[in-house]
Amino acid sequence: MHNELLQLLSAIHPADPALRAPAQAHLDDLTKPQGSLGRLEEIALKYVLATGKLDPELSKKKICCFAADHGVAVEGVSAFPAEVTPQMVYNMLSGGAAINVLSRHAGADLAVVDMGVNHDFPDTPGLLKYKVKPGSANMASGPAMSEEDTLKALLRGVSIAYDAYDAGYHILGTGEMGIANTTPATALYAVLLGVPVESITGRGTGIDDERLQHKIEVIQRALAINAARCTAPFETLAALGGYEIAAITGFILGAASRKLPVVVDGFISSAGAVVALKLSPAVEDYLFFSHTSNEQGHRVIMQKLGARPILDLDLRLGEGTGAALAMQMIEASVKIYKEMATFSSAKISEKSAL
Numbered sequence: 001m002h003n004e005l006l007q008l009l010s011a012i013h014p015a016d017p018a019l020r021a022p023a024q025a026h027l028d029d030l031t032k033p034q035g036s037l038g039r040l041e042e043i044a045l046k047y048v049l050a051t052g053k054l055d056p057e058l059s060k061k062k063i064c065c066f067a068a069d070h071g072v073a074v075e076g077v078s079a080f081p082a083e084v085t086p087q088m089v090y091n092m093l094s095g096g097a098a099i100n101v102l103s104r105h106a107g108a109d110l111a112v113v114d115m116g117v118n119h120d121f122p123d124t125p126g127l128l129k130y131k132v133k134p135g136s137a138n139m140a141s142g143p144a145m146s147e148e149d150t151l152k153a154l155l156r157g158v159s160i161a162y163d164a165y166d167a168g169y170h171i172l173g174t175g176e177m178g179i180a181n182t183t184p185a186t187a188l189y190a191v192l193l194g195v196p197v198e199s200i201t202g203r204g205t206g207i208d209d210e211r212l213q214h215k216i217e218v219i220q221r222a223l224a225i226n227a228a229r230c231t232a233p234f235e236t237l238a239a240l241g242g243y244e245i246a247a248i249t250g251f252i253l254g255a256a257s258r259k260l261p262v263v264v265d266g267f268i269s270s271a272g273a274v275v276a277l278k279l280s281p282a283v284e285d286y287l288f289f290s291h292t293s294n295e296q297g298h299r300v301i302m303q304k305l306g307a308r309p310i311l312d313l314d315l316r317l318g319e320g321t322g323a324a325l326a327m328q329m330i331e332a333s334v335k336i337y338k339e340m341a342t343f344s345s346a347k348i349s350e351k352s353a354l
Contacts, residue, residue, distance in 0.1 A: 002147075002151050002234075003262060004151065005015070005151065005154070005155075005234065005279075007251055008158060008254070008257060009209055009253070009279060009280050012253065012256045012280045012282050012283060013129070013187075013259040013282055014282045014285050015048075015049040015050055015052065015064070015259075015285035016049065016052050019052065019054060020045070020049060021050055022054055022237055023044075023045055023048040023054060023163040023337075024045060024204075026054070026088055027041050027044065027045060028306065029205045029342040029343050029344055030057070030336070030340045030341070030342055030343075031340065031341050031342065031346055031348055032340075034036060037336060039253075039310070040329075040332065040333040040336055041079065041304075041333070041336075043288070043310065043329065043333040043339035044328055044336060045145055046175065046285075046288070047261060047330060047333065047334055047337075048337065049285060050121075050259060050261040050285055050286045051170075051259055051261065052259050054287040055115075055338070056170070056334060056338075057096050058170045058171055058330065058334040058335075059110035059170060060109075060167075060169045060170050060171075060172065061106065061107060061109065061167055061169065061171050061172075061327055061331075062108060062109045062110075062111065062112045062164050062171075062172050062173070063099065063103050063109070063110050063172070063173035063174070063320040063323055063327075064110075064112075064113055064128075064160060064164075064172065064173070064175065064251060064320075065092060065099055065110065065111070065112050065113065065175035065176060065250055065319055065320050066113045066115050066157070066173065066174070066175070066176050066177075066243075066244035066245075066251070067085060067088075067089050067112060067113065067114055067115060067116075067117050067176065067177040067244055068114075068115045068116030068117060068135065068136070068176075068178045068180055068181070068242050068243040068245075068247075069082050069085050069109065069116060069117055069118040069134065069135030069136070069175070069178055069179065069180075069245035070082075070135060070136050070139075070144070070178055070179065070181055070184060070242050071135055071136050071137040071138035071139065071144065071214060072090060072136075072138050072139050072140055072144070072180050072181065072183050072184065072218065072222070072242050073179055073180035074138055075138065075140055075183075075214075075218045076211065076214065077180050077203070077204070077207070077211070077214070077215040077218055078179050078183075078204055078205050078207065079205040079206045079207050080179050080182045080205050080213075081179065082118065082135075082179045082180070082348050084179050085117055085119075085177060085178055085179045085350045086118070086119035086121070087113050088177050089112055089114065089117060089119075089121065089127075089177060089282075090121075091128055091258070092112045092126075092177070092319070093121075093124050093125075093126055095110060097210030097319060098285060098317055098319060099175055099284075099319035099320045099321055099324065102186060102194055102321050102324035102325060103320070103324045104122045104322075105324070105328075106324045106325070106327050106328050106331075107287030108173065108324060108327060109197070110126065110129050111126060111127075111128050112126055112128070112158055112246065112333055113128040113130055113160065113176075113244075114127065114128065114130060114131050115125075115130055115131060115132060115134055115153055115156070115157075115243040115244045115246075115247045115340050116131055116134060116135050116153070116178075116242065116243030116244065117134065117135070117136040118135045119134070129242075130153075130156040130160070130189050130247070132145075132149050132152050132156070132243050133145075133149060133243065135243075136242045136243060139183075139184060139187065139222040139225075139226065139239065139240050140218050140219075140221045140222045140225065141180075141225065142225060143226060143229055143239045143240060144238070144240055144241055144242060145220050145237075145238050145239075145241065145242075145243065145246070146182060146238065147170075147234070147235065147238045148247050149238075149243075150237055150238035150241070151234075151308060152235070153243045153244075153246035153247045153250070153343045154237075154246045154247065154249055154250035154253075155246055155250055156250065157246065157247035157248060157249060157250025157252075157253075157254065158253060158254035159249070159251075159253035159254070160247070160248040160250075160254070160258075161251045161252075161255040161260065162183070162254055162258065162259075163256065164260070165253075165255070165258040165260050166255075169260070170260075170261075171260070171261045171263065171327060171330065172251070172255050172261070172262045172263070172311070173262070173263040173264075173265065173290070173320055173324060173326075173327055174248050174252070174262065174263070174264050174265050174269040174272065174320060174322070174323060175265050175269065175318065175319045175320020175323060176244045176245070176248065176265070176269055176274075176318050176319070176320075177318065177319060178242060178244050178268075179205070179286065181242055181244065181245070181252040181294075182203075182204040182267060182272070182295060183204070183215060183218065183219060183270050183293055184240050184242045184245060185245065185267055185268045185270075185271035186200055186202075186219055186239050186297065187219050187222050187223060187240040188236065188237065188240050188241055188245070188271045188274065188275065189271060189297065189314040190219065190231060190272065191222060191223065191230050191236050191240065192236060192274050192275065192278055193228070193274065193301065193304050193305075195297075195300060195301070195304065197216055197219050197220055197223070197315050198216050199296075199297065199300060200205075200296065200297025200300055200301065201215055201216045201219060201297065202267070202294065202295040202296030202297055202298075202316075203295075203296070204295070204349045205245070206288055216226065219242070222240060223240075226239040226240060229277070233275050233278035233279050234275075234279065236275075237249065237275050241271070241275070244268075244273055245268065245272045245275070246271030246272070246275075248268075248269055248271075248273070249273075249275040249276045249279075250285060251272070252264070252272060252273055252276040252286075252287070253276050253279065253280060253283065255286060256276070256282065256283045256285075256286040256287075261286050261287075261288060261330075262286055262287070262288070263288045263290050263326050263327050263330065264287055264289050264290060264293065264323065265290055265291075265318060265320050265321070265322045265323040266287065266290070266291060266293035266296040266298065266315060266316065266317075266318055266322050267293045267298045267301075267316070267318070268318055269318070269320075269323070270293075270298065270301060270302075271291065271317045273287060273289070274301070274305070276301045277305070277321070279302060283347060287307075288310060288330060288332075289302065289305075289307045289309040289310070289314060290309060290310055290311060290316055290322035290325065290326035291309050291310065291313060291322035291325070291326060292309045292310040292311070292312045293322070294314040294315060294316040295316045309326075310326040310329050310330070311325060311326055311329070313325070
């Protein structure tokens with residue numbers, strides 16, 4: 001494994017279990033029946049443990065939408081042409097995409113990150129230009145990326161997380177944009193989690209039955225051609241992934257090394273999270289899976305991980321939309337933890353309150 005990656009992984013540690021008891025005691029002392037706020041209490045507890053602070057802050061939020069093109073798009077696995085990727089990036093930069101609306105609503109800053117879009121963007125506010133190459137190669141005929149380029153993309157994701165930490169952000173969210181990117185995400189799941197391709201391959205941008213079957217066959221071909229390369233998580237990422245997925249992996253690893261919680265968006269972002277988890281299982285302590293995607297297979301993947309996403313709204317857009325929505329639930333949970341009176345402070349008898 002590459003030295004830079006090894007150094008990064010050595011900096012990631014599980015959340016401090018010593019905080020669990022006092023944080024839980026505080027939740028139990030809030031003026032309510034114990035456990036009556038259900039998952040809000042679970043989310044608050046996880047946030048406390050992730051930050052390593054019994055009095056954590058959650059006001060400064062940021063979502064990064066990583067964009068890249070994919071060579072496998074030439075196989076006809078998407079209902080839309082690759083040209084839509086830069087068009088959607090421009091839509092985000094002008095403030096007109098769903099993620100713009102929802103990030104504004106959540107009070108979260110938004111950055112669009114060009115990791116590998118086949119287009120040269122002018123310098124624009126809100127755009128981070130971290131392009132490694134103008135799109136991955138066709139994974140159905142060979143490796144999607146070289147290991148060297150994969151490491152570049154991953155480490156650039158790390159640096160974005162570090163910059164956010166240095167800027168004082170309390171929580172980060174992932175998003176993505178890239179035509180055909182459900183195809184590499186599905187391939188990564190199949191290898192890293194050992195699930196059958198046909199059980200998790202979905203319609204992405206809305207393909208019909210015939211093209212869905214073709215998409216399954218393309219993924220199976222990619223797995224066969226790259227079988228010898230898929231020996232470990234990083235190598236599998238290089239063979240089957242994409243530049244935005246590699247950057248999301250690094251973004252998550254970098255954030256975890258700084259004890260900075262990350263809200264993972266949907267189907268594609270979760271693929272980056274799976275790679276990160278395979279590289280460092282301790283990452284789990286810093287991840288909040290935002291929602292169960294309506295993309296076929298995401299529920300299977302979440303069950304495989306033992307994860308329970310915060311929302312289930314039949315979303316399948318990506319961009320970070322689920323992360324923006326779930327951030328608001330996490331923020332509400334932390335406010336309950338921090339702002340609600342306790343029986344002790346309010347001088348209320350628990351018996352009379354119940």
